Amino acid sequence: MTTPVEIREQLLATIRRFVEREVLPVASELEHRDEYPHALVARMQELGLFGATIAPEYGGLDLDVTSYAMVVEELCRGWMSLSGVLNTHLMLAYMLRVHGTAEQQRRYLPAMARGEHRGVLCLTEPHAGSDVQRIRASAERRGDAYVLNGSKMFITNARYGTLYAIAAKTDVHADPPYKGISMFIGEKGPGLTVGRDLRKLGYKGIETCEVNFEDYAVPAANLLGGKEGQGFRQVMSGLEVGRINIAARAVGVATAAFEQAIRYAQQRETFGKPICEHQAIQLKLADMATKIDAARLLTYRAADKKDRGERCDVEAGMAKLFASETCLEVATEAMRVLGGYGYTQEFPVERFYRDAPLMIIGEGTNEIQRLVIARQLLQRYKV
Template identity: 55%
Template sequence: MTLTEEEVAIVRLVGEFVDREVKPVARELDHTDTYPEKLIEQMKEMGIFGLAVPEPWGEAHVSAQCYAMVTEELARGWMSLAGAMGGHTVVAKLLVAYGTREQQDRYLPRMATGEVRATMALTEPGGGSDLQAMRTTARRDGESYVVNGSKTWITNARRSDLIALLCKTDPAASPAHKGISILLVEKGPGFSLSRDLPKLGYKGVESCELAFDDFRVPTSALLGGEEGHGFAQMMRGLEIGRIQVACRALGVGRAALEDSLRYAQERESFGKPIWQHQSVGNHLADMATKLEAARQLTLHAARRYDSGERADLEAGMAKLFASETAMEVALNAIRVHGGYGYSTEFDVERYFRDAPLMIVGEGTNEIQRNVIARQLIKRHEVRSS
């Protein structure tokens, strides 16, 4: 499948927005850890928050391949902008796939315009990637659920109006995943944002700790209206989430490569441009080759997702390879720039601070390898005779 003419135009439009509006201000916004209010508003106007919302609720629904390319463009300008729409997209996909019609009609039209921003709350302070070990519970009480627990590393939590909360509606269920559900949560009494977490990179957008203390939500907030399906629902949602994280990595890596190619032609040493020195030229060749391999792997995962088939293996591979590649490319960009690569007056130090997020985000790469291995065995299981 190739992009439609309209999708090609959308990717081009976002690329032009990045060059014109994002790149000139990203360094200052990053260094001052400033929320990009103006850029987010422009993204709303361009329809970026509605790319995962189909008709009748949205107007600019695109394929996963187009969404991947848009994400790469945003991250090329500033990875935090891609992060600002990542969780939002996962929640939109969850609503489209599993929401009741009432839930879809309530949220999706306003999510498509960006009027309502959404995020997901999975990770807990003591749990990390072990989602089945979560301690946040939702106890049924009449026509409400009473939620108690905490979540951490929740991006955009302060500015999101809707949170897809993964919790245990049946803590005694065995296996544990059968007792997990998703609640569509809006802020209210008993919900608190305890603090914004300080971060190495990924500046400008907030990552918060959430606390729930006898927080009440109506039973109508249960995604799909039936308990016990939340874990499977979120695993499907994380397929597009991991493709998105892979694309963030591609954007960071691409920005690092583009800066390195420019610098290697402008900077001279020993009477010639530094790219002509074999050690520097080899770095550039390896950076470009691995980045292109990561891109093709990611687009393959996006095509698989578009086909409607399970894409957890492909999305996992893309996220793993693209994130590790971005880290390597960012480091090599510093090598190419020499001392200037360590200076905050050049963007390559930002790429180096942003790249590790994709290694640990949306499931660490250590967990990702476990997911890949399980799916490989599942697809290539040896049947005993």
């Protein structure tokens, strides 16, 4: 499935107008207040973005992953938190599309495409982040339902989301442990409690919460794909899309930081000339732009492989790794170009600087990305 170029360009033009006219005028104020952007999310719903990658038979836009990455990049040039509203939602939609039963797809994807259901991914736990197979949440079959118990941590969209993809152990004795993980689709109800909102350095305006399950009953029909023990494989396929999302976010934030720096460099004067005429500044600008373009191309390569139905864990890992490191570097360099003003809230560079570290941690730390990349490369080039 490839999105026609003219449709992609029309959508991107619409997103750019949305960002310029509606996001940028309010982003800094909402971010500094750590206020959920209800009005902007409603506009994203009107634009059909909650159905970005959902098939047309369920009311979605059916964008390919490459086009979706471009949408994420444009949103993040305005405010990175907006892309977080979409990420877990579309990861769940992808898992339903690829691994869900026909009944699960019919039941949930139309409402997800309309934004009436908003997806949440409950994976990370207080004692299991990068080491997913060590999760402790359990699911016990009791008649026509599974009863879930456990806690999740750092859950994006938990408070305002309505549809939860929950990783839990159906076989706590499985060896290796990942074979005991299953995925469940649940809605808010008795036994599911959204706990405290975690206060964060950046990525503000979007909730990141604890979620607790205490004898939370899920119908057996809500076991993703209808078969136990497939959860690890299912969530890993979704994380490929998630890592492409993170890479695209990083490209968008880095681009916004670069644009602030290069504009400021042409307006600020020292020693009788604009600072952009000083070689020290020119070297920074050249390195920033080159690395952003490289990060963008790595992101598009990973997205293209995903679009062609190929395994892309290495490519998605490379894109996420390089783009996130580039984003942090560019945000730091942009702050240096702006000098004292870059450290104030007079310019959005300080926001980019606070948002950038999320991409290094989110959807698998960069240390994990390096391990994934190395292990797969050793398999590819085995002697």
